[in-house]
Amino acid sequence: MSITLTLHESAAERLATQLPAPATLHVAGIVPPHAAAAYAPLAVTATFVGSVTADFALILTDGSFLAAAGGTQQGHAAVVSAIDVLRPAMEHAAAAFDAGVLGELREEDAAGLLSDPETAVFELRQRQAMDGGQAFGWFAVRVREHGTVQDAAAARSIQPGAVSSRLGLISNVEMALTVEIGRTRMSVRDALALEPGKVIELDRSAGAPADVLLNGRLIAHGEVVVVDQDYAVRITRILDVAEGIY
Incomplete structure (x- = not known):
């Protein structure tokens, strides 16, 4: 500690x-x-x-x-x-x-x-x-630790299946899933100077995993692929954020 x-x-x-x-x-x-x-x-x-x-x-x-x-x-x-x-x-x-x-x-x-x-x-x-x-x-x-803050006492008090039954109530709710391949920072001057053909360098190297965000919250990493001429993302790692579902 x-x-x-x-x-x-x-x-x-x-x-x-x-x-x-x-x-x-x-x-x-x-x-x-x-x-x-x-x-x-x-x-x-x-x-x-x-x-x-x-x-x-x-x-x-x-x-x-x-x-x-x-x-x-x-x-x-x-x-x-x-x-x-x-x-x-x-x-x-x-x-x-x-x-x-x-x-x-x-x-x-x-x-x-x-x-x-x-x-x-x-x-x-x-x-x-x-x-x-x-x-x-x-x-x-x-x-x-491993992306999760766990309360052992609370975890023991939850009956098996209780979490899944609660999540079933909202299973049809639509959420925004976003894939982010990188970011950068620039001055206002540089932003105003943007024009078609301008190349913007991002803070991530080629081949690095993309971030998968659900309603703005990072939940997974993945790699960008092409499926039938459309972009897609193949999930490579799921982050454990279970502390927010109770």
């Missing part, structure tokens, strides 16, 4: 160095989850998938600095959204867990993540506030 917590802390420290805050941030230490509970509904969350699966939540006491970091034009919204402003810092944090893919950043309530005993919560403070004052924010990290 100590090795895992070292990775947790390393991710928090990497995030702190990259956040576009008005002053240098530091990790003040690990704190009880309830310290961030009041601000949990305003969290930005993401899931990292690589050799391990990790869930992140960044919880800020005041996110007004994000508007300035995103740039504004008089009478218009920010040029770059708060989510896009935060993504480089979250990606830098995820790099503590080696190679992998950071999923979509979402603005959502992180109360569920904070309530999990497997989650470590690190307090972020500005240097001048290290000895007192209000926290700048918190960074919550949960590492899932």
Whole structure:
């Protein structure tokens, strides 16, 4: 567990160095989850998938600095959204867990993540506030073994067939399945300069597996194939995300 917590802390420290805050941030230490509970509904969350699966939540006491970091034009919204402003810092944090893919950043309530005993919560403070004052924010990290956080007691309490019978009630509900072969980042200038024939390099090498997402959630990896002149994906690995079906 100590090795895992070292990775947790390393991710928090990497995030702190990259956040576009008005002053240098530091990790003040690990704190009880309830310290961030009041601000949990305003969290930005993401899931990292690589050799391990990790869930992140960044919880800020005041996110007004994000508007300035995103740039504004008089009478218009920010040029770059708060989510896009935060993504480089979250990606830098995820790099503590080696190679992998950071999923979509979402603005959502992180109360569920904070309530999990497997989650470590690190307090972020500005240097001048290290000895007192209000926290700048918190960074919550949960590492899932083989992609799953299991509650043994809850698992034993479920009767055989209970899960499948519940899923049967929604078996006809349609969901959006998306295949993603890679991503890239570019400046607004480069995006405006796009034209037919332009080649965009992605962050994935040829032959690397594609991501299969169900309603935006990463569930599997696969390889792109052609079937009767149509593109298709052959599943090569199913990720275990069973904790969300109960």
